[in-house]
Amino acid sequence: xSLCWERIAEASLRNNSRLCVGLDVDPQRLPEKIKAKPDPxxxxxxxxxxxxxxxxxxYKPNAAFYExxxxxxxxxxxxxxxxxxxxxxxxxxxxxxxxxNTATQYARAAFECFRADAxxxxxxxxxxxxxxxxxxxxxxxxxxxxxSNPGSADFQLLPEENPLYEQVAVKVRQWxxxxxxxxxxxxxxxxxxxxxxxxISADLPFLLxxxxxxxxxxEAVSAAELPGEKLGVVVNTSRSVIYAGEGKDFVVNVxxxxxxxxxxxxxxxxDT
Amino acid sequence: xSLCWERIAEASLRNNSRLCVGLDVDPQRLPEKIKAKPDPxxxxxxxxxxxxxxxxxxYKPNAAFYExxxxxxxxxxxxxxxxxxxxxxxxxxxxxxxxxNTATQYARAAFECFRADAxxxxxxxxxxxxxxxxxxxxxxxxxxxxxSNPGSADFQLLPEENPLYEQVAVKVRQWxxxxxxxxxxxxxxxxxxxxxxxxISADLPFLLxxxxxxxxxxEAVSAAELPGEKLGVVVNTSRSVIYAGEGKDFVVNVxxxxxxxxxxxxxxxxDT
Numbered sequence: 001x002s003l004c005w006e007r008i009a010e011a012s013l014r015n016n017s018r019l020c021v022g023l024d025v026d027p028q029r030l031p032e033k034i035k036a037k038p039d040p041x042x043x044x045x046x047x048x049x050x051x052x053x054x055x056x057x058x059y060k061p062n063a064a065f066y067e068x069x070x071x072x073x074x075x076x077x078x079x080x081x082x083x084x085x086x087x088x089x090x091x092x093x094x095x096x097x098x099x100x101n102t103a104t105q106y107a108r109a110a111f112e113c114f115r116a117d118a119x120x121x122x123x124x125x126x127x128x129x130x131x132x133x134x135x136x137x138x139x140x141x142x143x144x145x146x147x148s149n150p151g152s153a154d155f156q157l158l159p160e161e162n163p164l165y166e167q168v169a170v171k172v173r174q175w176x177x178x179x180x181x182x183x184x185x186x187x188x189x190x191x192x193x194x195x196x197x198x199x200i201s202a203d204l205p206f207l208l209x210x211x212x213x214x215x216x217x218x219e220a221v222s223a224a225e226l227p228g229e230k231l232g233v234v235v236n237t238s239r240s241v242i243y244a245g246e247g248k249d250f251v252v253n254v255x256x257x258x259x260x261x262x263x264x265x266x267x268x269x270x271d272t
Numbered sequence: 273x274s275l276c277w278e279r280i281a282e283a284s285l286r287n288n289s290r291l292c293v294g295l296d297v298d299p300q301r302l303p304e305k306i307k308a309k310p311d312p313x314x315x316x317x318x319x320x321x322x323x324x325x326x327x328x329x330x331y332k333p334n335a336a337f338y339e340x341x342x343x344x345x346x347x348x349x350x351x352x353x354x355x356x357x358x359x360x361x362x363x364x365x366x367x368x369x370x371x372x373n374t375a376t377q378y379a380r381a382a383f384e385c386f387r388a389d390a391x392x393x394x395x396x397x398x399x400x401x402x403x404x405x406x407x408x409x410x411x412x413x414x415x416x417x418x419x420s421n422p423g424s425a426d427f428q429l430l431p432e433e434n435p436l437y438e439q440v441a442v443k444v445r446q447w448x449x450x451x452x453x454x455x456x457x458x459x460x461x462x463x464x465x466x467x468x469x470x471x472i473s474a475d476l477p478f479l480l481x482x483x484x485x486x487x488x489x490x491e492a493v494s495a496a497e498l499p500g501e502k503l504g505v506v507v508n509t510s511r512s513v514i515y516a517g518e519g520k521d522f523v524v525n526v527x528x529x530x531x532x533x534x535x536x537x538x539x540x541x542x543d544t
Contacts, residue, residue: 024374064370064377070385071347078342097394098336098367099421099486102296105336113342122369124396124416126423144396149371151398154443155436164427164436171426214371 001231002181004089004117004140005205009231009268011088012057016267018221020091020207021052021258022238023061023080027069029243031250041069045080048242051251052258058117059084060207060236062093081114091207091234092116095144097129104132111136118142120185120207123168127175134181140205141182143172146197148187148210165193169200176204183207186224188216188235194223205231211261212240221265235265273503274453276361276389276412277477281503281540283360284329288539290493292363292479293324293530294510295333295352299341301515303522313341317352320514323523324530330389331356332479332508334365353386363479363506364388367416369401376404383408390414392457392479395440399447406453412477413454415444418469420459420482437465441472448476455479458496460488460507466495477503483533484512493537507537 012018025041037043049059066077081090092114096106110119110133118140121130133141146156146165156165169184176182183205186197198206206224210216226232241261245253284290297313309315321331338349353362364386368378382391382405390412393402405413418428418437428437441456448454455477458469470478478496482488498504513533517525 026373026377062370062374062377064368064374064381067346067381068377068385070350070381071343074339074346075343095370095394096336096367097396098334099419099423101298102334102336105298105334105340109336109339109342113340122367122394122396123427124369124394125419125421126426126428128421128423130423147371147397149397149400151371151400151402154398155395155439156398158439159431159434162431167427167430 002140003138005180005183005231007089007117008058008140008234009229012231012268013229015054015057016269017055017057017262018233018235018265018267019056019258019262020058020060020234020236021048021056021241022093022209022236023048023059023242024065024238025242026065031246031248033248039076041066041073042076042079046083047251048254049084051255052241053087055255055258055262056088057234058089058091060091060093078114081116085115089117091118091120091140091142093120095120095122097122097125099125100128100132103129107133107136111139120144123172127171130175134175134179139181142185142207143168143182145169145172145184146186146190146193148189148214148216152187152190166197166200169197173201173204185209188218188220189214191217191220191223194220198224203230206233207236208233209236211235211265212237218264229268237261274412275410277452277455277503279361279389280330280412280506281501284503284540285501287326287329288541289327289329289534290505290507290537290539291328291530291534292330292332292506292508293320293328293513294365294481294508295320295331295514296337296510297514298337303518305520311348313338313345314348314351318355319523320526321356323527324513325359327527327530327534328360329506330361330363332363332365350386353388357387361389363390363392363412363414365392367392367394369394369397371397372400372404375401379405379408383411392416395444399443402447406451411453414457414479415440415454417441417444417456418458418462418465420461420486420488424459424462438469438472441469445473445476457481458492460490460492461486463489463492463495466492470496475502478505479508480505481508483507483537484509490536501540509533
């Protein structure tokens with residue numbers, strides 16, 4: 001098993017939490033108090049992290065929100081990951097996919113520049129677009145499988161018999177044999193499909209977005225679990241935690257929202 | 273038709289060229305003379321652009337190569353696009369795809385920070401991951417359809433009857449109705465499949481990578497063409513042009529390689 005999966009599992013046990021907080025920061029939604037700071041997104045992230053560090057098993061910044069701020073935003077992302085580093089693992093949500101030599105550059109960006117512990121990637125271009133990410137020892141790679149958004153129906157659910165997302169799960173499991181570094185992104189908005197996906201995928205860890213603003217279901221979590229202390233599922237939520245407060249004491253609301261959600265999701269200790 | 277497609281078609285007619293030069297710069301492969309400069313990748317790009325500007329219909333930097341250099345690389349990418357700006361269009365190759373509110377951030381990054389004229393996107397997550405890019409007036413969006421790499425066989429070619437890449441082409445054509453801003457990425461490494469794809473896709477412009485280092489075929493180009501002055505196909509090549517020379521006069525080799533390839537591909541004027 002990849003060191004990254006082990007470290008997420010450790011943090012999950014330590015904090016009795018399957019919660020991953022998504023650091024997807026829209027500068028327009030920051031509390032007024034933070035907007036006045038020199039690097040508001042970084043200040044906001046640090047405040048959210050300090051308020052939730054003992055409640056999560058990992059964090060997941062989505063690169064898009066940082067790239068939208070240009071080179072300065074990229075620098076903010078580097079420093080945010082540095083701020084978390086060594087405390088809990090960081091999944092950098094990039095959803096990249098490109099031909100081999102280009103994917104190598106994306107993998108270098110994610111693991112060497114940003115120093116992420118894990119990434120998300122897109123399977124559309126097949127194994128040689130994913131393989132370069134698997135060559136970094138100790139890192140984790142979540143492959144998009146069944147996503148949480150309405151557009152997941154456009155291609156992933158087709159054809160009805162043997163749909164694309166199941167084909168992806170089957171191949172990802174094969175690619176992972178003897179490596180133990182791959183996982184799947186499985187949206188909590190498809191609770192009825194997760195039990196079968198768990199069967200197909202054996203022990204691959206699932207990253208479950210879609211709880212919170214996207215309306216996903218907690219049933220999905222129990223269907224995705226693995227027995228014992230194995231890392232079965234990490235539940236990501238962003239907006240419903242990070243924007244839980246607006247006033248001066250927004251961190252109090254952020255912490256309450258994270259704690260409430262962590263407890264609703266349930267931790268690994270409850271199951272053993 | 274999007275202003276971006278019109279501008280690529282204009283440059284294509286003006287330079288009698290379907291060639292797009294990919295600015296995918298690996299710092300380790302730069303000529304020695306350039307390595308000594310303060311921002312070697314930017315210097316290299318400017319030299320390549322000056323040497324080929326009258327031979328191309330557009331340029332296509334791939335974001336991965338810049339991201340691998342961290343925030344400084346992102347700044348290099350912004351300035352490279354600025355350097356080209358107003359002369360020929362720039363396709364920013366990002367292959368992004370994410371849920372709606374995140375895709376909006378990627379679209380803002382591409383069109384507002386980087387000021388690209390067009391982008392590439394990944395269709396795996398469906399319409400709501402592509403739509404935010406279509407909301408920027410005048411811009412172009414190439415959707416990955418049949419990619420040039422070996423991994424294209426893993427999912428895109430399945431099932432044999434009604435393969436995923438054809439499903440993508442059908443949907444992209446529907447999404448584009450009344451808009452005229454979408455195109456398809458179609459690898460030149462699948463020449464036998466392009467005639468049918470052209471039928472399915474009606475007048476959607478094709479971005480054809482895979483000529484050059486990836487061994488794609490020029491037959492693919494004629495199968496992808498559209499009659500008259502319509503923008504049917506843009507042929508991207510990177511390594512075989514930008515690394516054509518190593519010595520002091522590398523720009524001479526770059527220009528020769530671009531001219532030779534442009535002439536082999538053939539320009540729109542030859543067909544009318």
